[in-house]
Amino acid sequence: MDELAIQIILGISVASVPLIFAAIGELVVERSGVLNLGVEGMMIMGAIIGLVVQYHTGSGLLSVIAAMAAGMLMASIFAFLTQLFLTNHVATGLALTLFGLGVAAFIGKNYSDITVTRISALHIPWFSDLPVIGSLVFGYDPLFYLAILMVFLVWWFLFKTKRGLILRAIGDNHDAAHAIGHQVIRYRVLAILFGGGMAGIGGAYLSLVQVPMWVEGMSAGRGWIAIALVVFASWQPFKVIVGALIFGGISILQLHAQAFGVYIPAQYLSMLPYLMTIIVLVSLRIGSKSNTNRTMPNCLGKVFHSTS
Amino acid sequence: MINIEQRTDSSAKMVILAPILALTLTAISTMIIFLWASLDVMNAFYVFYIEPLTGKYNLSELLVKAAPLMMIALGLSIGFRAGVWNIGAEGQYIIGAISGGAVGLYYYNVEATWLIPLMAFAAVLGGMGYAGIAAFLRTRFQVNEILVTLMLTYVAILFLSAMVFGPLRNPDGFNFPESRIFHDSATLPIIWQGTRAHIGFIIALLFAGVTWFITKKHMFGMQIKISGSAPRAARFAGFNENKTIWYTLLISGGLAGLAGLFEAAGPVGQLVPHLPVGYGFTAIIVAFLARLHPIGIVFTSLLIALTYMGGENAQITLQLPSSITSVFQGMLLFYFLACNVLIEHKVAFSFNWSK
Numbered sequence: 171m172d173e174l175a176i177q178i179i180l181g182i183s184v185a186s187v188p189l190i191f192a193a194i195g196e197l198v199v200e201r202s203g204v205l206n207l208g209v210e211g212m213m214i215m216g217a218i219i220g221l222v223v224q225y226h227t228g229s230g231l232l233s234v235i236a237a238m239a240a241g242m243l244m245a246s247i248f249a250f251l252t253q254l255f256l257t258n259h260v261a262t263g264l265a266l267t268l269f270g271l272g273v274a275a276f277i278g279k280n281y282s283d284i285t286v287t288r289i290s291a292l293h294i295p296w297f298s299d300l301p302v303i304g305s306l307v308f309g310y311d312p313l314f315y316l317a318i319l320m321v322f323l324v325w326w327f328l329f330k331t332k333r334g335l336i337l338r339a340i341g342d343n344h345d346a347a348h349a350i351g352h353q354v355i356r357y358r359v360l361a362i363l364f365g366g367g368m369a370g371i372g373g374a375y376l377s378l379v380q381v382p383m384w385v386e387g388m389s390a391g392r393g394w395i396a397i398a399l400v401v402f403a404s405w406q407p408f409k410v411i412v413g414a415l416i417f418g419g420i421s422i423l424q425l426h427a428q429a430f431g432v433y434i435p436a437q438y439l440s441m442l443p444y445l446m447t448i449i450v451l452v453s454l455r456i457g458s459k460s461n462t463n464r465t466m467p468n469c470l471g472k473v474f475h476s477t478s
Numbered sequence: 479m480i481n482i483e484q485r486t487d488s489s490a491k492m493v494i495l496a497p498i499l500a501l502t503l504t505a506i507s508t509m510i511i512f513l514w515a516s517l518d519v520m521n522a523f524y525v526f527y528i529e530p531l532t533g534k535y536n537l538s539e540l541l542v543k544a545a546p547l548m549m550i551a552l553g554l555s556i557g558f559r560a561g562v563w564n565i566g567a568e569g570q571y572i573i574g575a576i577s578g579g580a581v582g583l584y585y586y587n588v589e590a591t592w593l594i595p596l597m598a599f600a601a602v603l604g605g606m607g608y609a610g611i612a613a614f615l616r617t618r619f620q621v622n623e624i625l626v627t628l629m630l631t632y633v634a635i636l637f638l639s640a641m642v643f644g645p646l647r648n649p650d651g652f653n654f655p656e657s658r659i660f661h662d663s664a665t666l667p668i669i670w671q672g673t674r675a676h677i678g679f680i681i682a683l684l685f686a687g688v689t690w691f692i693t694k695k696h697m698f699g700m701q702i703k704i705s706g707s708a709p710r711a712a713r714f715a716g717f718n719e720n721k722t723i724w725y726t727l728l729i730s731g732g733l734a735g736l737a738g739l740f741e742a743a744g745p746v747g748q749l750v751p752h753l754p755v756g757y758g759f760t761a762i763i764v765a766f767l768a769r770l771h772p773i774g775i776v777f778t779s780l781l782i783a784l785t786y787m788g789g790e791n792a793q794i795t796l797q798l799p800s801s802i803t804s805v806f807q808g809m810l811l812f813y814f815l816a817c818n819v820l821i822e823h824k825v826a827f828s829f830n831w832s833k
Contacts, residue, residue: 207624247812256482257815257824260563261766265815268759269808275801297812388803392631398625437640444629448615451626455619475484 178422179306183314184380186411186418188213188372189453190317192396193403193410194324195368200400201328201360203341203469207263210393211270211365212241216373220276221286221384225379230289234313234374241370242363249362252473253355257469273389278384288382289313295300311379313371319413320368325407332337337361341467344474354474368391391444402454404465412451420446483824492821497767500814507809510551517796525795530787538673542745543598543783545678548738550761551734552682552689555770558728559693560702564612564727565683566627567734569634570605570809575742576641576737577604577751582658582664583646593663597739605735606728608634613727616721623727631758639751646749657749666744678740682779684734689772702726734758756804763811769818782807 192209199206220237223229248266251257289311297308328334337357339416340347344354376388395417424439505527512522530536550567557564562569578601584592608630615621639655648658666676693699705712705722713719737757742749764782768774790804819825 180537250814251816254482255816255819257818261762261811262815264565264762265808265811268763268804268813272801272804272808275807279799280802325614348732391628392623394628398629401622401625429779435640435644437643440631441636444632447629448621448626451621452615452619455621477480 173243176305176420178426179209179434180309181422181425182418186312186414187317188375188380188392189396189399189414189417190321191372192369192409193399193414194320194407195365196396197400197403197407198324198328198337198472199361199365199403200343201405201467202337202358203344203467203472203474204252204264204358205259206245206248206266206364206365207260207268207363208244208270209369210389210395211267212244212369213271213373213376213393214274214387214389215240215369217377217388218278218281219370220374221377222277222281224286225281225284226302228287230378236372238317238425241366241368241372242374243366245292245366246360246388249359253359256473256475258473267383267393272286275386277387278386281384282318282386284290285383286378289378313375313379322408328407329471335456338467341469344469344472348474348476355475372396395443395447398451405467406465416450417443417446424469482819485520485822488821493769494683496817496820497814500817504806504810504812506520507510508806511803513800522792523795525791526788527784527790530784536787540674540780540783541670541675541679543786545676545682546741547755547761547764547782548682548779549678549685549737549780550758551764551768551775552685552772553730554761554777555765555768555772556689556693557730558765560722560726561704561706561725562726563624564609564627564730565624565762566612566631566758567730567754567761568732568754569631570608570734571738571758572634572754573626573738574601574605574610574772575738575749576600576638578739579657579660579742580646582743585664586658586661589661589663589665594666595665595693597743598736601739602732603735605731605738607731607736607830609727609731610742613724613728617723627631635754638749638753642749644738655751659748660743662830664743665747666740674745676740676744677805678744683776686772686776693772698725698777755769760807762798763807766811769815785810
């Protein structure tokens with residue numbers, strides 16, 4: 171395999187990691203029946219907090235943990251409002267996104283001219299030195315492997331554990347789940363926090379691995395694409411990886427298009443990931459026969475209020 | 479424990495009290511942020527909340543900023559009532575500015591009174607067409623309009639950039655990415671001499687009246703309200719769900735498009751890449767703060783315009799980044815959403831230790 175092909179495959183993988191993190195978190199949230207549209211805001215907070223901690227401590231591990239905590243803190247605002255104060259999920263999620271973009275820009279003002287140390291790829295003795303496979307399979311940063319691991323863990327949790335079953339039941343019918351004694355609010359709050367943590371790590375991946383610096387609004391709609399990915403994946407964990415690779419692929423091909431002799435203004439190429447999101451959502455509906463999405467959690471976005 | 483109990487009827491007292499409580503909490507939180515940024519709190523408070531209300535310049539700029547917010551929020555509020563979530567007004571605003579602006583630029587050497595109305599017409603069509611994509615995909619393929627309108631916003635931002643770098647670039651502009659400056663016939667009339675306050679504010683007020691009439695007095699208002707709160711009942715009543723989606727998206731898209739043109743042909747005066755400043759997103763907050771009420775939107779758009787002015791003042795005199803505005807706007811909406819629970823619910827704090 172030639173060098174360019176390897177570079178492209180590596181690029182696609184790296185581009186898809188933040189989407190995998192954010193989408194797998196949102197998938198669990200939505201499976202519990204909550205629609206959190208604040209992913210973009212939680213991601214950008216993860217990006218800036220991760221960068222700030224990396225700049226001051228130089229510890230990659232600490233910065234990723236801090237980014238996760240930042241995402242969870244943001245998510246806790248959402249959880250508090252939607253679960254305790256019964257606010258509308260859509261409005262609260264939007265507020266969270268606007269708030270997050272604002273706070274991140276506010277913090278980021280003092281960090282706009284610096285670069286930080288990139289979280290570097292692992293080097294596993296012998297394995298990473300293998301030709302082709304060495305860089306394609308064993309040549310990534312630790313977060314890449316964590317992303318794949320999280321997808322497995324979420325699949326295992328949702329479909330192989332009792333608590334996962336309860337979480338899905340709550341998402342499908344919170345009143346029935348409540349009636350047989352399950353803690354609807356507790357499950358949902360934990361799911362929302364998990365979603366926030368994952369979005370935070372996804373954001374940190376942008377500012378610590380992809381581009382080790384702060385650019386205002388650097389999440390550039392990836393939080394929203396992640397939400398679209400959950401729909402694309404029909405709420406199935408493994409399909410998230412497929413979707414993320416498609417989007418990662420488009421954003422990388424757009425960078426390499428000029429190299430292949432495609433001469434159209436850069437702006438039109440940059441539109442591709444967003445247009446692709448729409449096209450994928452449409453083609454998904456063309457492919458399915460029924461009018462409603464059968465895998466969608468029935469209580470998605472509905473406010474739960476126990477009367478007893 | 480906090481005990482939340484549904485009221486049988488929404489509390490009239492709380493409809494007034496909830497926003498006041500939310501404002502108070504936001505003011506307290508901002509003071510805490512000022513303290514944390516080690517600023518003189520009283521001075522910062524003055525700069526942020528009082529100064530924008532003083533003097534000709536500040537007051538006129540308040541109108542300049544409230545006009546697009548009001549116009550977009552009025553359109554969005556109609557859709558939100560029906561449960562149609564047009565989140566991409568920012569995109570429709572941009573497309574409106576481009577299509578209306580392109581007409582103005584095409585007739586750049588024509589002096590005529592029909593030019594502005596023609597530009598406005600093109601802008602409304604542009605905004606409607608752009609929102610219409612979401613309506614088509616939602617009604618034909620059941621694709622979620624939130625995601626479509628949002629993705630199209632990113633596309634619109636890039637399209638504006640492509641336009642001002644390409645076909646609409648000023649041919650005598652030394653290759654700067656901006657259009658020609660709109661000539662007098664292609665610029666909005668000023669309503670307050672010596673300021674940038676333009677006719678758009680008056681038009682927005684007119685739209686507030688029209689929206690109030692439609693939502694409160696007209697059958698269509700009834701239809702969208704029921705479609706939003708009880709979709710099944712709406713279907714039994716014979717209301718066509720697809721029609722509601724089309725109408726609400728076209729109305730909100732058209733108004734956003736018009737707001738975009740008014741910004742380009744008003745205070746900005748040309749097409750530039752930084753034309754979109756987030757009014758389309760902020761208008762969502764404006765609509766919610768007003769609880770989707772058209773007359774309420776008149777006031778909340780002025781209130782949010784105040785936070786923009788406050789943010790600009792804070793940037794100049796206190797050296798705070800302008801993004802503080804979005805922080806405060808987000809916070810205000812959080813508090814407001816939380817306080818809203820008081821309108822529909824009774825909240826009792828009980829301390830039952832035995833439980």
